[in-house]
Amino acid sequence: MLAISAANSHFIAHLPAPSNDPNPLAKPISNKPNHLQILKKCTHLIQFKQAHAQFIKTPLHQSNTYLSKLIQALVDSGDLTYARQVFDQVTQPSTFAFNTMIRCYGTNNLGHDGIDLYIRMRHQGVDADNFTYPFLLKACSGLKQGKGVHALVVKDKRFSCEIHSLTSLTTFYCCFGDVGSARLLFDSMPERNVVTWTGIIKGYVKQKRYKEGIELFNQMKNYGVEINELTLVCILSACANLGVLEIGQWVHEYTDRKRIFLNPKLGAALIDMYGKCGHIDKAYRVFKTLPCKGVYVWNALIGGLAMHGYGIEAIKRFREMQGNGIKPDRITFIAVLSACSHSGFVEKGKEIFHSMRKDFGIEPGIKHYGCFVDILCRAGLLNEAYEVIMNMPMEPNAVLWGTLLNACAAAANVELAEVAMERLMVLEPCNDGNYVLMSNTYAVKQRWNDVARIRKIMKDGQILRNPGHSLIEVDNVVHEFMVGDGRHPCSEQIYGMLEKVVITIKEGYF
Numbered sequence: 001m002l003a004i005s006a007a008n009s010h011f012i013a014h015l016p017a018p019s020n021d022p023n024p025l026a027k028p029i030s031n032k033p034n035h036l037q038i039l040k041k042c043t044h045l046i047q048f049k050q051a052h053a054q055f056i057k058t059p060l061h062q063s064n065t066y067l068s069k070l071i072q073a074l075v076d077s078g079d080l081t082y083a084r085q086v087f088d089q090v091t092q093p094s095t096f097a098f099n100t101m102i103r104c105y106g107t108n109n110l111g112h113d114g115i116d117l118y119i120r121m122r123h124q125g126v127d128a129d130n131f132t133y134p135f136l137l138k139a140c141s142g143l144k145q146g147k148g149v150h151a152l153v154v155k156d157k158r159f160s161c162e163i164h165s166l167t168s169l170t171t172f173y174c175c176f177g178d179v180g181s182a183r184l185l186f187d188s189m190p191e192r193n194v195v196t197w198t199g200i201i202k203g204y205v206k207q208k209r210y211k212e213g214i215e216l217f218n219q220m221k222n223y224g225v226e227i228n229e230l231t232l233v234c235i236l237s238a239c240a241n242l243g244v245l246e247i248g249q250w251v252h253e254y255t256d257r258k259r260i261f262l263n264p265k266l267g268a269a270l271i272d273m274y275g276k277c278g279h280i281d282k283a284y285r286v287f288k289t290l291p292c293k294g295v296y297v298w299n300a301l302i303g304g305l306a307m308h309g310y311g312i313e314a315i316k317r318f319r320e321m322q323g324n325g326i327k328p329d330r331i332t333f334i335a336v337l338s339a340c341s342h343s344g345f346v347e348k349g350k351e352i353f354h355s356m357r358k359d360f361g362i363e364p365g366i367k368h369y370g371c372f373v374d375i376l377c378r379a380g381l382l383n384e385a386y387e388v389i390m391n392m393p394m395e396p397n398a399v400l401w402g403t404l405l406n407a408c409a410a411a412a413n414v415e416l417a418e419v420a421m422e423r424l425m426v427l428e429p430c431n432d433g434n435y436v437l438m439s440n441t442y443a444v445k446q447r448w449n450d451v452a453r454i455r456k457i458m459k460d461g462q463i464l465r466n467p468g469h470s471l472i473e474v475d476n477v478v479h480e481f482m483v484g485d486g487r488h489p490c491s492e493q494i495y496g497m498l499e500k501v502v503i504t505i506k507e508g509y510f
Contacts, residue, residue: 275304
C-alpha cells in the first residue's frame with residue numbers, strides 16, 4: 001500500500017508547508033480541480049504527497065497522464081521508493097511512465113531494476129519510443145548489456161536509423177572505452193547532429209587518441225555542423241595535449257566571432273590549451289577577461305604557470321584564489337605541488353602537501369604523493385622520497401617507483417634503483433624505459449655483467465625499445481613521425497628535403 005491514502009489525506013493536507021511560499025494546496029479546491037495545475041505548483045515532496053492524497057479520492061485516480069507526471073515529479077524530487085509505489089498502482093502504465101522509471105533507475109545506479117522494468121514493459125505489450133533505448137542504455141553497467149540494447153535497436157525497425165537512439169549508442173560505447181564500435185556505428189549513421197559528432201570526438205579525447213579527435217573535428221567543420229560549447233571544450237583538450245596551437249587559436253577566434261560566452265569550463269579549457277602550448281601570456285590574458293573565475297579557471301592558470309617553471313607566480317595565484325573566496329580542490333593541489341617540483345621549492349612543497357589534510361580537510365591521493373615524491377627526487381632527497389613511498393596509506397603505483405628510478409639513475413644510486421626496478425618489473429614488466437634506465441645506471445658504475453643481464457631479460461621477454469616520435473601541425477593537420485619511419489605518404493619528399501637541410505647546415509648557411 002502507498003504511504004498516503006484517501007483515508008488519511010484529511011490530516012496530511014493540514015501539514016505546514018516546508019517553505020515561506022503559500023501552500024498550493026491550502027486553497028479550497030472546486031469539485032473539478034485541475035490536478036495537473038496543482039501538481040505544477042508543488043515544490044516540495046510533502047506537497048506532492050498531499051496532491052496525490054487528494055487525487056486518490058477522485059474518479060480520475062488511474063489517469064495515465066496525471067500519474068505519469070506525478071511519477072516524474074517524485075523522481076525529480078528524489079523519492080524513488082514512493083515513485084515506484086505510485087507506478088505499481090497504475091494498471092496500464094504508459095510508455096512515458098515506464099521511461100521515467102527506467103531513466104530514474106539508470107541515474108541512481110540501480111540499472112538492474114531499470115532493465116527488469118523494461119522486460120516487464122515489453123511483456124505488457126507497451127511499445128518503446130525514441131527515448132526508451134537511450135534511457136535503457138543509462139541502466140546498463142557494462143558493454144555486454146549495451147550490446148544487447150544495440151541488438152534491440154537494430155531489431156526494432158522504427159529506431160534502427162533513428163538519430164537519437166544511435167547517438168546514445170555511440171556515446172555509450174565511448175563511455176566504456178570501445179571507440180572502435182562507436183566509430184563503426186558513427187560511420188554507418190545516415191544522419192548525424194552536433195551531439196553525435198561531439199560524442200565521438202569526446203570518446204577519442206577520453207582515450208587519449210587526440211590526433212583522431214582533431215581529424216574528426218576538422219571533418220565536422222567541413223560538413224558545416226554547428227559547433228557547441230562541449231565540442232569546443234573537447235577539442236581544446238586535444239589541442240592542449242598535442243600542443244596544437246593553430247587549431248586552439250581558431251577555437252578562441254570562433255568564440256569571439258560567434259559571441260560565445262566563456263563559461264568557467266570553456267575559459268579553463270582555453271587557458272589550459274595556451275598554457276600547454278607554451279603561450280602563458282595569452283593564457284593569462286584569457287584569465288583576466290573571464291567574468292566568472294571558478295576553481296576550474298584558477299586550476300588551469302596555476303597548472304600552466306607550474307609547467308613553465310613560474311613557481312613563485314603559481315604559489316602567488318594559489319594564495320590569491322583563496323583570498324577571493326575560492327576553495328582549492330584536489331586538482332589545485334596537484335598543480336601547485338607541480339609548481340614547487342619544477343621550481344625546486346622543497347620546503348614550500350612540504351608545507352603545502354601537509355596543509356592539505358590539516359587546513360583543507362583533503363586527504364592526499366596517489367597523484368599528490370606522486371608530486372611530493374617528485375619534489376624530493378628532484379632535490380636529490382632519494383632516501384626521504386623512498387620513505388614517503390613506503391609509508392603511503394595506499395599501494396604505490398608504477399609512476400612513483402618510476403620517478404624514484406629516474407632520480408636514482410641520474411644520481412647513480414644503484415642500491416635504491418634496484419629496489420625500484422624490482423617493484424617495476426612486477427607492475428609494468430614490459431616497459432622498456434625502465435630496463436634502459438637500470439642498464440644505464442649499471443653502466444655508469446661499470447657493472448657490465450649486470451648490463452648484460454638486463455639486456456638478456458629484455459631479449460628473453462621480447463621487450464623492444466619503443467622508437468621516438470614527434471608531431472608537427474601543418475594547415476590544421478597533425479603529422480606524426482617516428483625514427484626511421486617510412487609510412488608517411490610524402491616520406492620520400494620529406495627525407496629528400498631533410499637531406500638538403502643537412503647539407504645547407506654543413507655549408508654554414510644556418
